Amino acid sequence: MVRAVEAGDRVGRILLRPSTIELVGRSLGLVVVVTGLCLVIGVGVAALVTRTSLPGRRWVGALAALPLAVPSYVAAFAWIAAVPWARGFVGAAIVLTLCTYPYVLLPVAAAMRGVDPAQEEVARSLGRGPWRTFWSVTVRQTWPAAASGALLVALYTLSDFGAVSLLQYDVFTRAIHTSYRASFDRTPAAVLSLLLVVLTVLIALGERRSRRGLEQARIGSGVSRRSDRIRLGRWAAAFSSVAVLAVLGLALVFPVASLLYWFATGLSAGIDAGRLVTSAGTTILFAVLGALVTMALAVPVGVLVARYRSRTSSAIELAAWAGHALPGIVVALALVFFGVRVAQPIYQRTPLLLIAYAVLFLPAGVGAVRAAVAMSSPRVEEVARSLGSSPLDVLRRVTLPLAAPGIAAGTALVVLTIMKELPATLLLRPTGANTLATSLWTETGVAAYAAAAPYALALVVLAVAPTLWLMHAQGRLAATEDL
Amino acid sequence: MNRRRRLPLLVSALTAAAVLALTGCGDGSTVVDKTEGADLVIYSGRNETLVKGLLDDLAKETGVKVGVRYATSAELAAQLLEEGDGTQADLFFSQDAGALGALAAAGRLDPLDASVVGKVQDGFADKSNRWVGTSARARVIAYDPRKAPEVEQMTTIDAVLDPKYKGRVGFAPTNASWQAFVTTLRVTRGEDQAKAWLEKFKANEPKAYDNNIVALDGVEKGEVALALINHYYWYERVAEKGAAAVTSKLHFLHGDDPGALINVAGVGILKGTDQKAAALKAVEYLLGPKAQAYFASKTFEYPVVEGAEVPSDLPPLKELDGLALDLNRLESLDKTLELLDEVGLS
Structure with missing residues (x-):
C-alpha cells in the first residue's frame, strides 16, 4: 500500500490503462459466472441431499464436499492434460466452480437440515405448491448461509492464482504476478492489488446487503422437527442422479483418477519417500499452528461483528476480507518488507509465516464464527445477563459454547486452506522447509508431472480430514439452532 | 447443556495438537529453520x-x-x-x-x-x-522432419512467418525464454520492427502452449509442424524416452539471428x-x-x-553466439510484456 501511495501520478496512468479496465471486466466476469454456478450446484445438491428421496443421498452428501480437498491448481492441471481445449475463460470457470462449490454446499446443506419446517408448512397450507414453497420459503431461509458461502467462492475466485495461470486466463492475480516478474517494479502490482482490495470490499458489502433483514435465529418454544422429504418421481430421480454423478465425476473422480494415472506412470522412477513424509509433516505442522493463530484472532472479531455492530466492527471485518482477496504473493512481499525492517528475528522463521497465514485466511475463520454466533439468538445472552452474569462471563459461558461448532468449522476451513497455500509459503517458509504444496511446485516446475503426483495425492488425502471435520462441524452448527 | 462442554473440549484438542506439532519440530522430525x-x-x-x-x-x-x-x-x-x-x-x-x-x-x-x-x-x-x-541455453526450432523438412534450411526466425506455417507453429507465450527472445528482437531490431514481426507472427495463428515441454509434445503428436523452444527440452526428452521414441529434430538458426538467442x-x-x-x-x-x-x-x-x-x-557455443548482445538488456522485460499485450500475444 505504501508503494501505491509513493507512486503518485503513475497510479492514475496505471488505473486508466485500457488493459486495467479490461482486467476488471475479466475478473468480475469470472467471479460472477463461478459464483453463480456454485450457487446453482451448491444449493441444488444440498436440496437434493437434504430434502428429497434421492437414492444414495447419504453417500452423495459426504462425497460432494470432498472436492474442497483438491487444490485448484491440481484440478487445473488434470484438466489441461486431459482436455487441452479447456483453457481460458471456459476452463477457469469450470475448474474454479468444481473446486469451490462445496463452500456453498456445506453451509446450505447444514441450514436446510436445521431450518424449522413450520414456515414451509404454513406456505403449503396457504396453497403454495412444493416447488414454489421451496423457492419462496426454503431458499429464502437458507440465503444467509448461501450468501456467506458465495462470498467465499467469489473471494477465492478473485485471489486464485494457480488455476488461472495454468489455464491461461488473464485476471488480476495473473497480471500482478506478471508485473512482479516482468519489471521487478512493484508499483503496478501494488496499484492493481489496491484495486483488487476495493473490488473485494465491494463484493463483501454486497453480500452483507443481501443478508439484511433476514432473521437468522429461530425463536420459539419447542424443538424444530425435520422437514418431510420430497418424493422424487422416477424420471426426476434418474435426472437428479445423473446430474449429481456428473458433478461428482468431474469434480472428484476425474482429478483423482488423473493423479492416480500419473502416480502409476511415475512409480517406475521411484518415489522420494523421505521427502514425501517430511513434506507432509511440515504441511500438518504449519496448517495446525497457522489455524490456531488465525482462529485466536478470528474468534474475537467474529463475536464482535456478530453481536456489536458498529462502524468500527464493520471496518475490522472489511479489513479482514481485504487480506483474503490479495494474492499470496502480494501479502508475502508485504511481509517481507515488514519482516526485514521490523521483525528481523522472526523473518523467514515459522512465526512470520503463521502471521502471513492469519492475514490471508482470517476472513474464512471470521465468517464461520460470525455465522455461528449470529445463528444463536441474542435473547439467550440477554437472559444470562439479566440473571446477573458479567459480560465476560456471558461470553465465556454462553456465547462461545454456542459458537463452538462455528469455531470448529472455521478452524477446519483454515487448516484446509493453509495446506493448499503456495506463494506465501514459498517466500516466507524457513529455509529448507518443504510443504506438500512447495514440493509439488518444485516437481511441476520441471514438468515432472509423474514425480509431482505423489505430493498432489498426499495433499488430497491429507485435506480429506479437515474437509470431513468441516462437514461434521457444519452439521452440528445446524443443530445448535434448536437450542 | 452438553454443548457447554464442547468448547473446552475443542480447545484442549487443539492445544494437544499444537503441543504434538511443536514437540514434533523439537525432535527434528520436521525440517524447520535450517538457516541457523x-x-x-x-x-x-x-x-x-x-x-x-x-x-x-x-x-x-x-x-x-x-x-x-x-x-x-x-x-x-x-x-x-x-x-x-x-x-x-x-x-x-x-x-x-x-x-x-x-x-x-x-x-x-x-x-x-x-x-x-x-x-x-x-x-x-x-x-x-x-x-x-x-x-x-540456446533458442532453437524443434520440427517434425516428415511435415516440415525444409526447416533444416532455415537461417532466420523470419522464416516461420511464412503463410505456409499458418496454424502450424507452436510456442509458449508465458515462458520466460520466449519473452527473452522477444526482448532480443526489440533490442536488436528496434521497437517498430519487433512489433511488425509479432503482428505477422500472430496473423499466422500460432498455437499457444503452456510451456516448452508441452509445445515439444505438440510437435511429437503432430499438432504443429514446428515449435520455438530451448534446446535442452529436446535433450531431456531423448534422455527420458530414448532417441528412437523421439521423432522431432532440432534446428539451430544462424548465430546472428535473434531467434538463436x-x-x-x-x-x-x-x-x-x-x-x-x-x-x-x-x-x-x-x-x-x-x-x-x-x-x-x-x-x-x-x-x-x-x-x-x-x-x-x-x-x-562459439558458432552460435553471433549476436553480441549485452544480456543485462534482457532486464527490460516490462517493455516486452507491454508490447506483447499491445499485439495481443500475451
Whole structure:
C-alpha cells in the first residue's frame, strides 16, 4: 500500500490503462459466472441431499464436499492434460466452480437440515405448491448461509492464482504476478492489488446487503422437527442422479483418477519417500499452528461483528476480507518488507509465516464464527445477563459454547486452506522447509508431472480430514439452532 | 447443556495438537529453520530438482555449510529487492540473466574478481563483473522432419512467418525464454520492427502452449509442424524416452539471428554479505570443471567456461553466439510484456 501511495501520478496512468479496465471486466466476469454456478450446484445438491428421496443421498452428501480437498491448481492441471481445449475463460470457470462449490454446499446443506419446517408448512397450507414453497420459503431461509458461502467462492475466485495461470486466463492475480516478474517494479502490482482490495470490499458489502433483514435465529418454544422429504418421481430421480454423478465425476473422480494415472506412470522412477513424509509433516505442522493463530484472532472479531455492530466492527471485518482477496504473493512481499525492517528475528522463521497465514485466511475463520454466533439468538445472552452474569462471563459461558461448532468449522476451513497455500509459503517458509504444496511446485516446475503426483495425492488425502471435520462441524452448527 | 462442554473440549484438542506439532519440530522430525546452521545462504531461482545434486556436491567439496531457498527467479529477485540490506542471502543463483540484471541495476550485487569472471567465455557475464553466467541455453526450432523438412534450411526466425506455417507453429507465450527472445528482437531490431514481426507472427495463428515441454509434445503428436523452444527440452526428452521414441529434430538458426538467442543461468554475490569468502568459493565451484560437467550431462545445458567439454552432438557455443548482445538488456522485460499485450500475444 505504501508503494501505491509513493507512486503518485503513475497510479492514475496505471488505473486508466485500457488493459486495467479490461482486467476488471475479466475478473468480475469470472467471479460472477463461478459464483453463480456454485450457487446453482451448491444449493441444488444440498436440496437434493437434504430434502428429497434421492437414492444414495447419504453417500452423495459426504462425497460432494470432498472436492474442497483438491487444490485448484491440481484440478487445473488434470484438466489441461486431459482436455487441452479447456483453457481460458471456459476452463477457469469450470475448474474454479468444481473446486469451490462445496463452500456453498456445506453451509446450505447444514441450514436446510436445521431450518424449522413450520414456515414451509404454513406456505403449503396457504396453497403454495412444493416447488414454489421451496423457492419462496426454503431458499429464502437458507440465503444467509448461501450468501456467506458465495462470498467465499467469489473471494477465492478473485485471489486464485494457480488455476488461472495454468489455464491461461488473464485476471488480476495473473497480471500482478506478471508485473512482479516482468519489471521487478512493484508499483503496478501494488496499484492493481489496491484495486483488487476495493473490488473485494465491494463484493463483501454486497453480500452483507443481501443478508439484511433476514432473521437468522429461530425463536420459539419447542424443538424444530425435520422437514418431510420430497418424493422424487422416477424420471426426476434418474435426472437428479445423473446430474449429481456428473458433478461428482468431474469434480472428484476425474482429478483423482488423473493423479492416480500419473502416480502409476511415475512409480517406475521411484518415489522420494523421505521427502514425501517430511513434506507432509511440515504441511500438518504449519496448517495446525497457522489455524490456531488465525482462529485466536478470528474468534474475537467474529463475536464482535456478530453481536456489536458498529462502524468500527464493520471496518475490522472489511479489513479482514481485504487480506483474503490479495494474492499470496502480494501479502508475502508485504511481509517481507515488514519482516526485514521490523521483525528481523522472526523473518523467514515459522512465526512470520503463521502471521502471513492469519492475514490471508482470517476472513474464512471470521465468517464461520460470525455465522455461528449470529445463528444463536441474542435473547439467550440477554437472559444470562439479566440473571446477573458479567459480560465476560456471558461470553465465556454462553456465547462461545454456542459458537463452538462455528469455531470448529472455521478452524477446519483454515487448516484446509493453509495446506493448499503456495506463494506465501514459498517466500516466507524457513529455509529448507518443504510443504506438500512447495514440493509439488518444485516437481511441476520441471514438468515432472509423474514425480509431482505423489505430493498432489498426499495433499488430497491429507485435506480429506479437515474437509470431513468441516462437514461434521457444519452439521452440528445446524443443530445448535434448536437450542 | 452438553454443548457447554464442547468448547473446552475443542480447545484442549487443539492445544494437544499444537503441543504434538511443536514437540514434533523439537525432535527434528520436521525440517524447520535450517538457516541457523548454514554459513552460506543461497537464493536459488533454479529448480531444486535440477540443481540440488550440484549444490549438495558444492557443500561437500568446499566444506561450506549451505542453506538454500528455492522459488522462481523473478519472485526471489522481487524478494531480494524488498529485503534490501536486511537480506540473509549471500548468493543469488538465477535461472536467467534478466533477474540478475535487475538486481545489478538496483545496486544490490557486489562486483566479482575479474579473474573469476575471466574464466567464462565472452558475452556470458556482466561487463562490470557484477554477475557471471554459469551455464547457457540456446533458442532453437524443434520440427517434425516428415511435415516440415525444409526447416533444416532455415537461417532466420523470419522464416516461420511464412503463410505456409499458418496454424502450424507452436510456442509458449508465458515462458520466460520466449519473452527473452522477444526482448532480443526489440533490442536488436528496434521497437517498430519487433512489433511488425509479432503482428505477422500472430496473423499466422500460432498455437499457444503452456510451456516448452508441452509445445515439444505438440510437435511429437503432430499438432504443429514446428515449435520455438530451448534446446535442452529436446535433450531431456531423448534422455527420458530414448532417441528412437523421439521423432522431432532440432534446428539451430544462424548465430546472428535473434531467434538463436543464447541466454544464461548465473550467479551474483549480494552486497553486504558477511560470507564473502564462502560465496566466492561457491562461485568458483560453479565455474569449476565438476559443476560445468554437471550442467552438460545432467541438465543438458552448455557449459560456459573456456575449455569445458560440450556434449558431442551440440553445435559449439562459439558458432552460435553471433549476436553480441549485452544480456543485462534482457532486464527490460516490462517493455516486452507491454508490447506483447499491445499485439495481443500475451
